[in-house]
Amino acid sequence: xxxxxxxxxxxxxxxxxxxxxxxxxxxxxxxxxxxxxxxxxxxxxxxxxxxxxxxxxxxxxxxxxxxxxxxxxxxxxxxxxxxxxxxxxxxxxxxxxxxxxxxxxxxxxxxxxxxxxxxxxxxxxxxxxxxxxxxxxxxxxxxxxxxxxxxxxxxxxxxxx
Numbered sequence: 193x194x195x196x197x198x199x200x201x202x203x204x205x206x207x208x209x210x211x212x213x214x215x216x217x218x219x220x221x222x223x224x225x226x227x228x229x230x231x232x233x234x235x236x237x238x239x240x241x242x243x244x245x246x247x248x249x250x251x252x253x254x255x256x257x258x259x260x261x262x263x264x265x266x267x268x269x270x271x272x273x274x275x276x277x278x279x280x281x282x283x284x285x286x287x288x289x290x291x292x293x294x295x296x297x298x299x300x301x302x303x304x305x306x307x308x309x310x311x312x313x314x315x316x317x318x319x320x321x322x323x324x325x326x327x328x329x330x331x332x333x334x335x336x337x338x339x340x341x342x343x344x345x346x347x348x349x350x351x352x353x
Contacts, residue, residue: 195281199254199274200224200247203263204332205290208340211266218258224248243269243332253277254284264288269332273303285328297328305329 201224207215216235224246225231233246246256254274263270267290276283283301288294298306305328307321315321 195254195277196250196252197254197275197277198247198249199251199256199272200245201256201259201270201272202243202245202332203259203268203270204243204335205266205268206336206338207266207268209337210340212337214266215259215262215268218256218262219246221258222246222248222251222256224251224256224259238335238337241334244335254281260286260288260294264294267291268335271331273299275301287328287330289330295327297324299328 203215212235219233219235224233225248226233226237226246228247228249238244246259251274254272254277256272260270260272262268269290270286270288272286274284274286283299283303285297285299285303285305286294287297298308298311300306305325307315307324311324312321315324
């Protein structure tokens with residue numbers, strides 16, 4: 193049985209309109225809300241000028257599995273915070289910037305980054321500690337649903353004179 197705990201996710205970046213239904217299906221599968229009171233997500237309510245915020249108090253292992261999979265598939269930037277499960281795993285902030293692997297940062301239950309002595313020694317200087325902190329605090333850009341790029345571009349032939 194999975195540990196269920198609180199988690200929230202911010203999603204941003206550019207998503208082609210034809211791929212938006214995949215994100216909607218992932219949201220339906222993971223079933224988060226748009227606020228901590230449980231207000232259901234409405235597919236027509238894409239935030240203007242900010243990332244899409246989703247949350248839930250009862251998330252299996254603190255992961256929005258389908259949402260995160262779709263975000264990685266379509267290279268959408270996301271930041272997920274999940275609370276701790278005592279004896280199983282700590283509170284973490286996951287940052288995915290649209291490429292590479294998601295990065296994991298230890299946090300408090302208030303989503304404040306925590307540095308273990310081992311991590312401080314690994315980073316080695318205040319400058320690299322501050323850079324690590326900035327990477328962890330990077331939030332996604334606004335979520336933009338954009339028109340699909342034309343796939344069959346016809347280039348007119350120019351007669352040579």
